Amino acid sequence: xxxxIDIGGTTTKMGLVDASGAFLSENHFSTAPxxxxxxxxxxxxxxxxxxxxxxxxxxxxxxxxxxxxNYHTGIIENAVNLGWSEQLDIKGHLEGFMDCSVSVTxxxxxxxxxxxxxxxxxxMRDFVIISLGTGLGSGIVSxxxxxxxxxxxxxxxxxxxxxxxxxxxxxxxQGCLETYVSATGLKRTxxxxxxxxxxxxxxxxxxxxxxxxxxxxxxxxxxxxxxxKETFEYTAQILGSKLADLLLITDPxxxxxxxxxxxxxxxxxxxxxxxxxxSKLNTYNSVVEILxxxxxxxxxxxxxACGLIMNADEPSKAYNKNTY
Amino acid sequence: xxxxIDIGGTTTKMGLVDASGAFLSENHFSTAPxxxxxxxxxxxxxxxxxxxxxxxxxxxxxxxxxxxxNYHTGIIENAVNLGWSEQLDIKGHLEGFMDCSVSVTxxxxxxxxxxxxxxxxxxMRDFVIISLGTGLGSGIVSxxxxxxxxxxxxxxxxxxxxxxxxxxxxxxxQGCLETYVSATGLKRTxxxxxxxxxxxxxxxxxxxxxxxxxxxxxxxxxxxxxxxKETFEYTAQILGSKLADLLLITDPxxxxxxxxxxxxxxxxxxxxxxxxxxSKLNTYNSVVEILxxxxxxxxxxxxxACGLIMNADEPSKAYNKNTY
Numbered sequence: 001x002x003x004x005i006d007i008g009g010t011t012t013k014m015g016l017v018d019a020s021g022a023f024l025s026e027n028h029f030s031t032a033p034x035x036x037x038x039x040x041x042x043x044x045x046x047x048x049x050x051x052x053x054x055x056x057x058x059x060x061x062x063x064x065x066x067x068x069x070n071y072h073t074g075i076i077e078n079a080v081n082l083g084w085s086e087q088l089d090i091k092g093h094l095e096g097f098m099d100c101s102v103s104v105t106x107x108x109x110x111x112x113x114x115x116x117x118x119x120x121x122x123x124m125r126d127f128v129i130i131s132l133g134t135g136l137g138s139g140i141v142s143x144x145x146x147x148x149x150x151x152x153x154x155x156x157x158x159x160x161x162x163x164x165x166x167x168x169x170x171x172x173x174q175g176c177l178e179t180y181v182s183a184t185g186l187k188r189t190x191x192x193x194x195x196x197x198x199x200x201x202x203x204x205x206x207x208x209x210x211x212x213x214x215x216x217x218x219x220x221x222x223x224x225x226x227x228x229k230e231t232f233e234y235t236a237q238i239l240g241s242k243l244a245d246l247l248l249i250t251d252p253x254x255x256x257x258x259x260x261x262x263x264x265x266x267x268x269x270x271x272x273x274x275x276x277x278x279s280k281l282n283t284y285n286s287v288v289e290i291l292x293x294x295x296x297x298x299x300x301x302x303x304x305a306c307g308l309i310m311n312a313d314e315p316s317k318a319y320n321k322n323t324y
Numbered sequence: 325x326x327x328x329i330d331i332g333g334t335t336t337k338m339g340l341v342d343a344s345g346a347f348l349s350e351n352h353f354s355t356a357p358x359x360x361x362x363x364x365x366x367x368x369x370x371x372x373x374x375x376x377x378x379x380x381x382x383x384x385x386x387x388x389x390x391x392x393x394n395y396h397t398g399i400i401e402n403a404v405n406l407g408w409s410e411q412l413d414i415k416g417h418l419e420g421f422m423d424c425s426v427s428v429t430x431x432x433x434x435x436x437x438x439x440x441x442x443x444x445x446x447x448m449r450d451f452v453i454i455s456l457g458t459g460l461g462s463g464i465v466s467x468x469x470x471x472x473x474x475x476x477x478x479x480x481x482x483x484x485x486x487x488x489x490x491x492x493x494x495x496x497x498q499g500c501l502e503t504y505v506s507a508t509g510l511k512r513t514x515x516x517x518x519x520x521x522x523x524x525x526x527x528x529x530x531x532x533x534x535x536x537x538x539x540x541x542x543x544x545x546x547x548x549x550x551x552x553k554e555t556f557e558y559t560a561q562i563l564g565s566k567l568a569d570l571l572l573i574t575d576p577x578x579x580x581x582x583x584x585x586x587x588x589x590x591x592x593x594x595x596x597x598x599x600x601x602x603s604k605l606n607t608y609n610s611v612v613e614i615l616x617x618x619x620x621x622x623x624x625x626x627x628x629a630c631g632l633i634m635n636a637d638e639p640s641k642a643y644n645k646n647t648y
Contacts, residue, residue: 126474149575150450156572248480251473
């Protein structure tokens with residue numbers, strides 16, 4: 001059995017999983033209160049001891065995903081989303097504590113690893129996962145392996161440019177994809193459309209900016225609210241045209257949309273497919289599916305962390321075939 | 325020794341190369357006259373027999389690059405740039421003819437394979453090559469392997485969108501990168517600037533559209549012609565901002581600019597570096613070099629074809645390391 005740990009700014013999620021992806025045990029605790037790396041580490045080790053003691057299997061390894069975690073060093077480096085500022089050698093500490101192998105990666109890679117190890121991408125060697133939450137993250141798999149990049153920073157699709165002098169982004173630039181395509185982008189688009197249509201007849205015009213959420217826009221769209229529906233179409237147009245560019249760059253077999261905003265389902269998927277297909281190169285005849293995750297959303301990251309250590313332990317033959 | 329063959333619409337280039345990349349023999353013949361695949365094949369086989377008979381080494385394999393050639397099947401499929409319309413099973417025919425192993429790939433992949441096998445990218449696992457000729461081609465290498473894509477169509481960077489409703493492209497769409505960044509794009513930009521400045525004082529305003537070439541623009545820029553210099557700056561601005569996006573997607577160690585237009589040297593390289601660095605994400609602190617090829621331009625494709633078969637024969641350990 002493997003232990004998968006997803007350390008997030010708010011919550012740390014953990015699961016004991018067997019090689020088939022079945023959960024033997026699951027737990028989570030709040031990360032937010034910890035402002036000291038060592039105190040967080042002690043809490044994590046307590047939780048690990050509890051979980052492992054209750055299950056009668058040998059632990060073969062631990063996979064960890066965390067913000068700003070470096071695969072090569074096993075260190076959580078300079079995580080602005082976590083409560084502490086010190087570097088944390090999570091790999092070194094956990095290897096010493098549990099006497100098993102530990103692999104660490106940036107948390108944004110977990111959905112791709114989970115999907116390729118246990119999900120619908122198991123048989124795929126080339127695919128892309130787009131995670132739509134507060135921001136937009138992505139994982140690109142080519143030749144059966146995650147495209148990590150020379151500095152471990154590949155897959156930052158959320159910051160490719162959509163529009164020069166476009167919306168202001170938290171990164172300090174303007175026009176980044178995630179300012180349009182994310183839960184936050186959806187909200188910004190609805191406010192833009194309220195402005196364009198002078199409020200229109202939207203049921204959402206009574207919401208303040210802080211009250212509005214992607215869920216409220218989704219619910220309003222499902223009830224037939226025109227502005228909420230147009231918000232999804234506007235978002236899908238931008239996402240679809242960027243996915244058409246991505247087909248040209250990495251030529252995936254399928255594109256998965258995951259994360260909170262993907263729960264809007266066909267409201268988002270249908271116009272995104274249409275926009276991608278109308279933007280793509282004519283000679284690109286192949287149908288590239290846009291798919292939801294095949295795994296339970298709340299477990300996808302834990303499964304990714306387990307996949308990380310399982311594959312490190314027993315490299316799949318698929319990763320070793322030398323082909324151009 | 326290996327035989328590398330680069331089949332182009334105009335010329336077929338061939339070279340016998342040893343494992344270190346040294347040329348034992350070199351030849352080329354005109355592809356254009358052949359309107360029948362079998363006649364071309366007979367001519368190619370004659371040339372191969374001649375070349376190999378003059379060198380006293382055993383031929384270990386043949387690598388072939390050709391337009392629309394499929395790595396998986398070894399067939400040149402539907403090459404609009406070649407004089408014939410039939411499919412040509414070049415791998416099957418040459419294997420039978422020479423009794424050695426043959427590998428085939430799309431010719432746009434050859435520069436990347438050449439550079440990673442014999443050139444400055446030998447020690448790199450993640451890099452990008454942009455080929456600037458009549459159009460714009462690209463090869464992306466990740467984890468030490470070429471990103472080929474599920475349908476073998478990855479690296480078509482020339483057709484990502486720069487500007488909605490932008491310049492008309494041969495692909496039938498508008499605003500593709502290669503309509504701005506290529507020898508043809510350079511010429512179109514000079515004509516746009518002649519229009520903007522009402523001719524300005526450019527020495528090139530006496531040229532007709534068909535007379536103008538990328539070389540003439542380069543020479544005028546080197547002589548200090550303002551419009552020709554601005555043409556390179558305009559081109560570099562668009563290329564640099566797209567390279568900044570590419571850093572976010574595949575995070576390469578270096579980017580190589582090769583092909584005829586790269587001969588403009590610092591006229592192109594310097595403003596491209598400046599544009600990429602001013603567009604890139606602030607948190608992307610690492611310096612990514614924009615470099616010329618380290619190999620002789622006229623031999624790069626032949627070396628790529630040799631690298632293709634050499635690596636198929638003796639897979640480098642670098643390709644087999646399983647890392648995320």
